Amino acid sequence: MTDTLEVKVWRGDSTGGRLVTYQVPQQPSQTILDVVTWIQREQDPGLSYRFSCRVGMCGSCAMMVNGIPRWTCRTHVQKVVQGNRLTIEPMRNMPVIKDLACNMDEFFSKWKLAEGQFQGSKTRLDAVEQLLPDSPKRVAANAAIECINCGICYAACDVVNWNSEYLGPAALNRAWSLVNDERDCNQQTRLKAVASDAGCHNCHSHQNCATYCPNELNPTASIAGLKRLASMAFLKGKI
Amino acid sequence: MLDTRLYLLQRISAMIMAPLVLLHLGVMIVAIQGGLDSAEILSRTLWSLFWGGIYGLLVLVVSIHASIGLRVVVSEWLRIKGRSLNLISWAIFIFLVVMGIRAVMAVTTV
Numbered sequence: 001m002t003d004t005l006e007v008k009v010w011r012g013d014s015t016g017g018r019l020v021t022y023q024v025p026q027q028p029s030q031t032i033l034d035v036v037t038w039i040q041r042e043q044d045p046g047l048s049y050r051f052s053c054r055v056g057m058c059g060s061c062a063m064m065v066n067g068i069p070r071w072t073c074r075t076h077v078q079k080v081v082q083g084n085r086l087t088i089e090p091m092r093n094m095p096v097i098k099d100l101a102c103n104m105d106e107f108f109s110k111w112k113l114a115e116g117q118f119q120g121s122k123t124r125l126d127a128v129e130q131l132l133p134d135s136p137k138r139v140a141a142n143a144a145i146e147c148i149n150c151g152i153c154y155a156a157c158d159v160v161n162w163n164s165e166y167l168g169p170a171a172l173n174r175a176w177s178l179v180n181d182e183r184d185c186n187q188q189t190r191l192k193a194v195a196s197d198a199g200c201h202n203c204h205s206h207q208n209c210a211t212y213c214p215n216e217l218n219p220t221a222s223i224a225g226l227k228r229l230a231s232m233a234f235l236k237g238k239i
Numbered sequence: 240m241l242d243t244r245l246y247l248l249q250r251i252s253a254m255i256m257a258p259l260v261l262l263h264l265g266v267m268i269v270a271i272q273g274g275l276d277s278a279e280i281l282s283r284t285l286w287s288l289f290w291g292g293i294y295g296l297l298v299l300v301v302s303i304h305a306s307i308g309l310r311v312v313v314s315e316w317l318r319i320k321g322r323s324l325n326l327i328s329w330a331i332f333i334f335l336v337v338m339g340i341r342a343v344m345a346v347t348t349v
């Protein structure tokens with residue numbers, strides 16, 4: 001282990017920017033977020049970035065590290081460093097606000113476009129719905145439900161890169177977990193939304209989302225499920 | 240750029256295409272056993288409703304499949320959308336149908 005890391009950090013805003021090199025002392029068990037925080041505290045207080053929980057729950061600290069989207073609070077330097085070099089950039093496929101902080105408006109707007117909000121039909125006066133934990137729908141929903149909205153899959157997705165209107169893996173994965181929620185009463189509208197021109201059928205199954213998802217979810221499988229359901233609904237004339 | 244209708248059209252055309260391609264390859268392998276001979280090919284295909292139908296269907300499904308596939312490539316790589324994208328997709332479809340049907344006519348009619 002060398003003593004010093006050579007860290008290139010992207011500095012700039014929506015009008016453009018460049019990589020600036022910093023020398024950062026290497027520490028045992030150091031994370032990428034530790035490196036960025038050290039730069040801000042010790043070398044350049046003007047560096048902007050986003051983080052919150054530091055334990056992999058909130059999904060706010062994702063950045064590109066050596067060209068790959070990662071949750072920086074849970075990414076150890078030792079696992080990703082190349083020689084003693086690191087390159088840290090803002091997330092791909094999202095407009096930059098400043099330095100390493102991106103604008104995630106579009107990312108979250110697409111969750112709404114994919115009808116990613118639960119819609120129930122019961123009131124507080126109704127009995128609580130009984131859901132069997134091992135029912136096929138509940139198992140399918142479980143597989144997709146642990147998303148922390150970090151945007152890593154969205155940054156990794158080539159289809160989003162080529163087609164800015166594409167809803168993207170996170171929004172479609174969310175839709176899949178709701179499609180399998182037996183309490184939800186908005187299924188037809190949701191299926192129509194995810195099968196739209198910018199929806200699930202545009203996925204090429206490259207599986208970048210599944211490869212880089214820090215929670216090891218498989219949005220590609222969720223999207224394949226949506227394709228299947230949307231196709232069946234179309235053939236039955238329901239959407 | 241790909242809705243459910245186009246997505247299904249591309250999958251269904253692929254399903255029809257697969258056995259037709261296998262049949263075509265099989266016939267080619269058998270047909271060239273005695274050397275490649277245009278008279279022998281024409282003796283099989285000329286005025287044949289069966290081969291005309293098989294290759295006519297193949298031309299149609301290939302044209303559907305390829306024009307939707309190229310639509311995706313054109314949209315993603317050249318960033319063309321909307322009306323222009325529809326026009327290009329139709330142009331590719333018509334080009335492939337016309338060229339394909341011409342080829343089928345050439346071996347089934349005089």
